[in-house]
Amino acid sequence: MSQDIRFEPLDGHPREAFSCKHRSIQHFFRKWAEENHCNYKQRIFVACAGDEKTPIGFYSLTLMTFESSMDEKAEAKYNDRMVPMIYIGALARDRELSNPGFGQALLTDAFERCLTVRENVGVYGISLHAANDRVAEIYKSYGFRGFEDGQHQKDNDGNEMPAMFIPLADVAEAFKQADSAE
């Protein structure tokens, strides 16, 4: 039997007990998420089971545009190009959740929402920073690609945080294929 899950915008959901593997994400959700959501710095969407109000997971979305560097090395043909993207600021499930695969439900809902944005606003893809190389491998299995410049941001514990992206055309194609087989 399927489990009922609600995805909805953050709106006073209790978050004090939310716990996840990554300290910065946990702090963000507990302390800053509501403020960020309300002032539209990002939009936060929570997942709740059944009629519960306490979130078991969440993700955050904002916009980001890629353009060329200001230095002389930039090839002229890229000077006037800009690529608008959606940036996933954070995506996490509660560590107490018995099903470790819930992350893909979070990602699926985030992707569906991004496809709706794409039809209404015009964005090319989704970008994010994976929390570390192991998480990056998981994102790769869903079709994300690493940016090839070899620059990895490090968190305060020295973990690499690879920057990644996926074209929304690939995401749309995946939903089409998933639908066609059902």
Added chain:
Amino acid sequence: MVALLKEDGQFTPMPVVQDTQKLKQLIETMTEKPTAPRGLVEAIRATRKEYLVKSK
């Protein structure tokens, strides 16, 4: 492009990333034929099988 979530959980928005190499990589993918990543298709199907999702 730096990670936008700081250790204390504060989020620093970066609306514009000025990086020719990343821009070039993104633009190059625009000419590719869209393909459905197999892992993503399986994830979508597994989610639909396991959860009855209502999203607003």
